[in-house]
Amino acid sequence: MKEKFHQLLENIKKDLIFLGNEVEHNIRQSIRALEKQDVQLAQQIIDSDKGIDQMEVKIEDNILTLLALQQPVAIDLRFIVGGLKMNNDLERIGDHAVNIAQTVSKLAGKKPLPSFKLFPEMSDIACRMLHEAVNAFIHQDAELARNVCGRDNVVDDYYDKVIAETISFLKKDSAKLEQGFLAARIARSLERVGDLATNIGEDVVFMKEAKIIRHQLEG
DSSP, X not given: OHHHHHHHHHHHHHHHHHHHHHHHHXXXXXXXXXXXXXXHHHHHHHHHHHHHHHHHHHHHHHHHHHHHHHXXXXXXXXXXXXXXXXXXXXXXXXXXXXXXXXXXXHHTTSOOOGGGGGHHHHHHHHHHHHHHHHHHHHHTOHHHXXXXXXXXXXXXXXXXXXXXXXXXXXXXXXXXXXXXXXXXXXXXXXXXXXXXXXXHHHHHHHHHHOOOOTGGGOO
């Protein structure tokens, strides 16, 4: 019975790694599509979201089955509950990739606002946070998880810069109001990727140490 439990657990880990890689890839590709005004690539990202949703449902079903049949305790239970939350967070990151991709067709043929230059680096930081958060979860690495959480303010700072630069530009050229709205939408999606990666990091610390650090990191 114990051997079967650990095999099921390993399968869930593999599926979570796969889902994490997929949504990270889609975030990076959505920014690439934005930079190159590649409407076709953007549509591929939108179309791929159905597969991500299906994977999320599969993982959730497997986790709930494991909970019902194996009745895990202590760290195994915290891992499974954390996996359930992480699964949902990853699916939401996939949705943010779609949100960014959906802006590409609306911006096609238009000169990007100056604030758009911040998106590649902002995206890279958020994606590295996500990648490391997934690794921390899989390897139960609380130190790495705390490092991820500590970088959330960096992504927040980029968000503030995008909004400030966009508002400053629109004061001079109010005709670009729609582009300004889309810039804020993209920045918000990337900021949420950082938040969701942080959520995963916080869950890792809880899983490993049974400590809730969420409110300790605020403010």
